Amino acid sequence: MTGGAKPQLNIALIQAYIEIGEPGANTNHLAAMMEKAVSAEERPDVIVLPEMWNTGYALDRIGELADPNGEETKRRLSDFAKRHGVHIVGGSVAEKIGDRIYNTMYVFGRDGEITARYSKMHLFRLMDEEKFLHAGEEAVTFDLEGLKAGASICYDVRFPELSRTLALAGANVLFVPAEWPHPRLHHWRTLLTARAIENQMYVVACNRVGRSGETEFFGHSLLIDPWGEVIAEGGEEESIVTGTLDCTLPGEVKGRIPVFEDRRPHLYFK
Numbered sequence: 001m002t003g004g005a006k007p008q009l010n011i012a013l014i015q016a017y018i019e020i021g022e023p024g025a026n027t028n029h030l031a032a033m034m035e036k037a038v039s040a041e042e043r044p045d046v047i048v049l050p051e052m053w054n055t056g057y058a059l060d061r062i063g064e065l066a067d068p069n070g071e072e073t074k075r076r077l078s079d080f081a082k083r084h085g086v087h088i089v090g091g092s093v094a095e096k097i098g099d100r101i102y103n104t105m106y107v108f109g110r111d112g113e114i115t116a117r118y119s120k121m122h123l124f125r126l127m128d129e130e131k132f133l134h135a136g137e138e139a140v141t142f143d144l145e146g147l148k149a150g151a152s153i154c155y156d157v158r159f160p161e162l163s164r165t166l167a168l169a170g171a172n173v174l175f176v177p178a179e180w181p182h183p184r185l186h187h188w189r190t191l192l193t194a195r196a197i198e199n200q201m202y203v204v205a206c207n208r209v210g211r212s213g214e215t216e217f218f219g220h221s222l223l224i225d226p227w228g229e230v231i232a233e234g235g236e237e238e239s240i241v242t243g244t245l246d247c248t249l250p251g252e253v254k255g256r257i258p259v260f261e262d263r264r265p266h267l268y269f270k
C-alpha cells in the first residue's frame with residue numbers, strides 16, 4: 001500500500017451464468033447483476049467479472065463473435081465504472097485485433113478510464129484455446145487506489161512463475177477471472193490458496209456457473225487472504241460473492257514471515 005491509499009476495499013464477484021455464443025444476452029445479464037451489486041448497502045469498490053463472459057467458449061464461432069478491438073466491451077464497462085464510481089476488473093472477453101483473437105481483461109478506474117489490458121498468456125489445450133486464440137505476451141500490474149494488483153486468467157494460475165513475477169513487481173493482490181469446470185474443484189481451491197500463501201498476497205478469483213454442453217462450471221468464486229484463509233466463497237449457484245480486503249495485511253504478513261527477503265534467486269535454475 002502507498003501513501004493516501006484506501007485502507008479497505010470492498011469486492012463484489014459476479015459469479016454469473018454465461019450463455020454460450022450469445023454476447024448480447026450475456027452483456028445484458030451481467031449488466032443487471034452489476035447494477036444489483038452496486039445497489040447493495042455495502043457498496044463495492046471493485047467489481048470483478050468471470051472469464052470470457054461475452055461469448056463463453058463458443059470457439060468454433062469465435063471469429064464472428066469476438067468484439068473488434070474490444071470497443072463495445074470497453075465502452076460499456078467504462079460507462080458503468082464512471083456512472084457508479086466503481087473500479088471494474090472486467091473478467092475477460094474474446095477480443096479481435098486484426099485477424100487475431102485474444103482472451104483479454106480490461107480494467108477501469110472509478111473515472112471510467114482504462115487502467116490495464118491483459119491477454120491470457122497460457123492457453124488451455126483441454127478446451128482447444130490454442131487452436132483459436134493467440135496468447136498474450138506480457139505480464140501486467142495495475143493500481144487499485146494504492147494497492148498494486150496483478151492480472152491473470154484461469155489456467156494462468158497453474159503457473160506459479162506468473163504470480164511470482166507479479167509479486168516481485170509489487171503486486172499484493174492477484175485477480176483470477178475463470179471458467180473452471182468440474183471435476184477440478186480440488187485443483188481450483190488448492191492452486192488459488194497456494195498462490196496466496198507463497199506470494200503473501202490476496203487472491204480474488206471469479207468463476208462462472210452453469211452447464212455448457214458436457215461441461216459443468218462450479219462457481220466457488222474465492223477471496224483468499226495472504227495467510228491463505230478464505231474470506232468468502234461462492235456456492236454452485238449464480239450469485240454475487242462479496243468480501244473486504246484490508247490493504248495493510250500483505251505488508252504485515254511479509255513482516256511476519258520474510259519470504260521475499262529469504263529468496264535465493266541466484267541458486268534457482270532459469
Ligand SMILES: NC(=O)CCC(=O)C(=O)O
Nearest residue numbers: 124154155179180181184
Ligand atoms: N478456462 C480455463 O483456463 C480452464 C482451466 C482449467 O479448467 C484448469 O483445470 O486449469
